[in-house]
Amino acid sequence: MTSTSDRVRPASGAFPTTGAARDAVVPGRDPLTGTTGRAGIDAVRRVRRGWARRILVADLLVVAVVGVLGAALAPAAPGPAVSAALVGGLVVLVGAALAVRRCWHPLVVCSGGFEYTRVLQAGTGALLVLALCEVALHDDRLRHWTLFVLPAAVLAVLAVRGLGRAVLHGRRRRGIGLTGVLAVGSEESVEALVTRTRRAPEHGWTVVAACTPAGVGTCAGVPVVGGLDTVAEQVHRVGAEVVAVGTAPGWSGQRLHRLAWDLEGTDLDLVVDPGLMEIAGPRLHVTPVDGQPMIRLTQPTFRGAARVSKALLDRLVAAVALLALAPVLLGVAIAVRLDDRGPVFFRQERVGRRGRPFRMVKFRSMAVDAEAARGALRSDLRDGPLFKMRRDPRVTRVGAVLRRYSIDELPQLLNVLGGSMSLVGPRPPLPAEVVEYADDARRRLLVRPGMTGLWQVSGRSDLSWEETVRLDLRYVENWSPGLDLHILARTVTAVLTGRGAY
Structure with a gap:
């Protein structure tokens, strides 16, 4: 059963309350929900933290299960006390490695390739520590755990993460736990962002309002709540957690800098769209030039x-x-x-x-x-x-x-x-x-x-x-x-x- 607090709805009265603009604020929202403003942001973050805690418990549980199976299948079966110690040590070692790589951070959990990379890095670190312990203690019994049990535990954690991501994406497609976004920029850039978020709700964003040069009306079914100079004020009023800035006439780096200053002291995220459609990952690099960050676009890697x-x-x-x-x-x-x-x-x-x-x-x-x-x-x-x-x-x-x-x-x-x-x-x-x-x-x-x-x-x-x-x-x-x-x-x-x- 899904709690109504899991769903996201903008503040009551924060948007136009009549017509298509009101109905299009959050497509597929639960009309029974009443979370508003700051409470809406806190509700989403509680859902995100709760999901991270579930993944934490699932990770440790599956590592323990793999450890028990590994102890049962060991060539030279140790006694119950030693087996329990080895299983406990495996859980502690893998759990510590995952914690060091911040694999349970709410923004990392179920994030895809970035998350899997961190899990693999944590597993590699844990494997290195276990191998060093085997060498230092001259204990051949640890070889079975180094070569088979610990790698199997890491693979099991990856499987848990993959299953969790699939479940989370299904929830997001039903409108559960979405992060509210205030889109800023020209009508064209706002419309492009709205289209992308509606096309792929599994990424967890939903545009709840927009600020455009016109400052009034609607854009792609989303209410325009103000102009480009009112972003810092409107983001708190609409209950968004992310400010996504696209291209707009007259929008300069200095203006973006002022917006970043205005949002200092809050826990809101400021995201800037570089305008490079469908190009990401290994091709994008940030290169500072006299203190100014520049995006460097490398050639395609397929060569x-x-x-x-x-x-x-x-x-x-x-x-x-x-x-x-x-x-x-x-x-x-x-x-x-x-x-x-x-x-x-x-x-x-x-x-x-x-x-x-x-x-x-x-x-x-x-x-x-x-x-x-x-x-x-x-x-x-x-x-x-x-x-x-x-x-x-x-x-x-x-x-x-x-x-x-x-x-x-x-x-x-x-x-x-x-x-x-x-x-x-x-x-x-x-x-x-x-x-x-x-x-x-x-x-x-x-x-x-x-x-x-x-x-x-x-x-x-x-x-x-x-x-x-x-x-x-x-x-x-x-x-x-x-x-x-x-x-x-x-x-x-x-x-x-x-x-x-x-």
Whole structure:
């Protein structure tokens, strides 16, 4: 049961109380909630601290469980007293390492890659301490704990964090525990921020009000409560916890500095949007020039040694996967053949890296004459250059099952092995689609297309063309090995749920 204090609602009377502006303050808010102003901020922070405490208890509990299992499976089983001491020592060691890395800070818990990095750093530190203890004490019994139990405990903590993040994102999508944001800037920058927060509520932000040069009206359904000179006053009145500053005419660095001074002594966060859409992480660096912080944007990391290492890893994993999945592939091939006596594989020309064409192979999931019948279906089912249809009459009975769980795409491992595709990357486009690409969409061709990617794990065919391009460009601009691992992990959930697979 969700407590009403978990939900966020702006102060009663802080916004226009009639019309669309009032109704659009917080989309999906709980009308039974009465938290206002400072109380609203405190309610959100109590929820955040409470969630961090739950994760703390879950971390220590799962480490204790792993420790008990590790003691039971030890080659030379110690006595009950020694086992209890070892389990207690493991809990204390891992807990201390997590505390030193501030892994239970409310802003770190369930934050994604940043959180996982800290947990891994804490685990590495704990492993180093345990290894030093083993050497210093000359106790071979600790080797089992160093090599197996402690790494397993860290992996278990990561699993707990991943599960907690999934649950928290689900709560946020229902409007629970969202952080109120006062957006500051031009109408265009405010509208862009509102769109992003509504598109991805799992990140925990909701724009409750805005300050724009006009100072009145609404912007993207959010009430405008004042001008650019009233931000410090309005942020307390509307009960926001974050002030997000975007671009605006006449908004100078000096003006931003004054706003920072005005917010000193409060516990509000001031966030500045650099205006670099979909570029983040390893490409953004802060470089001071005569005391002035400057954002330095480096070139995309997908080049040189990084590109070569990714290609080698792709081919190694594809080779291992083909060997491991050989019985499954054989069974699927027989099922496709027996369904309608047609060919097992479907080969189609796609466009790869740098615009080079290649033949992509899949298990056939449609009737043999599917391509010929496509012209009759295309006229009213387009989304940009893409052709999508929920109940495509060309799909066979076996093909519907294959598409539901993306089994039809497994033969693309052959493309990965051959180097024309990658395990992770943008969607492989058809030549006819590339002809219609705008300049921004063509940047997708800078990397090899992938069997899975951000668009596949974010909804696949349920996404619009603009969303597909945006996600693929985010991947191209921000590629890293960690991002590939994150997408591969999310692929498992996407395949099991079948969301957008048709």
